Amino acid sequence: MKIIVTDEVAQEGLALLQRDPRVQMDIKLGLKKEELYSIIGDYDVIITRSGTTVDKPLLDAATNLKMVARAGVGVDNVDVDYASAKGVIVVNAPFGNTNSAAEHAMALLLSFCRNITKANSSLKGGAWKRAPFTGYELKGRTAGVIGLGKVGGRVATRLKAFECEVLACDPYIAEKRAHDLGVKLVSLDEIVRVCDIITVHTPLTAETSNMIGKKELAAMKEGVIVINAARGGIINEEAMLEALDSGKVTGAAFDVWSQEPPDTDTLKKLIGHEKMVVTPHLGANTFEAQVNVAVDVSREIIHYLDEQPLENAINIPRFDAALMGQMRPYLNLMNVLSDFVIQLVDTNLNKITFTYTGNLAQYDCTPITVLGLASLLNRRVEQDVNMVNAQLVADNMGIVVEEVKSNQAEAFSNMITIAIEGPGEKRLISGTLFEGIPRIVKLRDYQMDFRPEEHMLLMAYGDRPGIIGKIGTILGTHEINIASMNLGRREKKGEAMVILSLDSAVTPEVVEEVRGATDATFVKPLYLVTAK
Structure with missing residues (x-):
């Protein structure tokens, strides 16, 4: 493996790589763009700090590049999306400082x-x-x-x-x-x-x-x-x-x-x-921190050489290729369910349980679980969470993650359920696929059936005549069109739960107006990026 180092990186970190007989390392500091572009095609890995911009032109010139190793936390100088499109792994050192x-x-x-x-x-x-x-x-x-x-x-x-x-x-x-x-x-x-x-x-x-x-x-x-x-x-x-x-x-x-x-x-x-x-942003400016980030990215490169999991890879999913055909239809469903339920959680995450029922349970569902965990945590932490580091991040946060399987199908041949537990509350959502399209079929203990949309409004209130009309009037006054509505309830005049699909977002002011007019016990506007 040929590695080029283009910025000042602590020698103690590079020594790990220099001792590995599989590695050929060249340290070339202060290169002009044109000089770097002319030689980058010879290298498998580039190690940088903030001084080198790993952008589209550089990635296009890097015809053999396998990995960008950023010896630091931020990756603002790396076009991660384009690197992903090129199949280039991007790793950083989020904990070194x-x-x-x-x-x-x-x-x-x-x-x-x-x-x-x-x-x-x-x-x-x-x-x-x-x-x-x-x-x-x-x-x-x-x-x-x-x-x-x-x-x-x-x-x-x-x-x-x-x-x-x-x-x-x-x-x-x-x-x-x-x-x-x-x-x-x-x-x-x-x-x-x-x-x-x-x-x-x-x-x-x-x-x-x-x-x-x-x-x-x-x-x-x-x-x-x-x-x-x-x-x-x-x-x-x-x-x-x-x-x-x-x-x-x-x-x-x-x-x-x-x-x-x-x-x-x-x-x-x-x-x-x-x-x-x-002080002028000196928090990470210690000799030890600079050594730590260099050591961390060097270890990631060695893990890659040894075909071991990467702890701090930003952009790579890790699937068993043999399972992709079986799991692919459920990846989007898991993304949507995670995107939906995490917006309902206002407390600390103590435990997350992923349950698979029906035919799906006979397969290895680990890739779906890890994807779901990454989707949930991405809304909760500063660092980028992906299928490589999701479990590590959850462990660091003290979150218990469980996977449960049951071959006994309920109302559907296949169903995924996410249950999130925190102090004093529990959120639960279940979904399935209808002709390949995600449908949510359960919220808490309410049986529902609706297709997730980009803009939604979820409410719980005491069931009584005229409430739906009040909601529609308020939204109409603010020119928010209701595309569809799904209502769930356990008994007449008990608690009701309604989910509205909307053509546009609901502002906080409108939410409070709806809450006041309906005496709702719960009102939550939802924005589902995954449903666009």
Whole structure:
């Protein structure tokens, strides 16, 4: 196997490959595009960091390329979709810098609490002052960790070592993980309301953008300390500046910014604020982290050579080719069911059970199970989850995954059921294929029968006359057309469940209007990418 290294990568990682007699490695740094294009066709693997753009022209020139190995977390410089189309595996190192990031968060916190940066400048300036730099102890304080993943979990452990009481908020982590870490899992509102120290460790998504804003800062305790070593934009920087100026927040320490390098007036004021400790996105910048990511991608290459499973492959499914003909019709069904049911879950995932009934159960359903698990988790975690790493991600999150089979068919010759359990709730969905088209035939304990569509609205309410009319009137007023409706109920005037297929999306305002008019116990708009 011929490997080309085009960016600075830690030698300790490359040594694993250089010791393998199957590998021929060339380190060629600083190549111009044209130079790289002219030679890339000779190589099976390219190892990069962020300095090399692996785009369509490069992939087209790489006629023998089998793998792109990104020695780091992000793959923004790799056209993953086109690599997939070319049959090129893309691997990265999503966990190599977790310890580095966790330690940096603690360094920021301690630097603020003990006035390290100010005292350092003062003493180096020739002054011997102690009283202005009186600090704060961590012992006995209540610390809130938002995001209990790889980094957040390590931060929680370190805070406990400093004798903090640690609360954590993460709706996508099983209760078992919090219990194993010795922390209490609570809501974001409780973190905001009771904690002396708040540190964020979530990805930046539509859900977490500006998660801590004016409202949340106003609800915090007087004198709170806020740390952000995760992603810029999770904490609203303008609101943070106001909270620092007002004294609501005693101090903050940021490593990340919504714009990097920072170039707005707000960011410049925030960075220059006397109550701020700041660093220029150094969370992953340790010698050890650079070695770790190099080692991780080198191990993936060796796994590939040994025909072993790849833990951090971003884009490859792993099917037994002999089973594809039998399993293929059910892959889309599993995708649709997963896409639907995960939108109904608002709590932590403790257990996921995949059940296969009927003729389907006589086959090895593992490929379908792994696909379903990947589809569910892709809505819950920062990293890309695929059929290679889905089980590993679930294990890291503390989620129990079970597969159950029964040859005893119920009302259908073949049926797939997904049951998701969390604290205090369980969601269940069953589906089958009618002439190759996915149909949902059961929700919770309601017998249903409908074809999933792109835009849907699911409701549960007390069954009484006039409710359907009210729903139709409200949607019609907002020019939302109902394409179809399916109703399920157990008894007259009991609880009813209705699912509406719509021609367009329902806004949050319309959802609340429908809820108020019907006294619905549950209203959820659904957007099914898989049903487009």
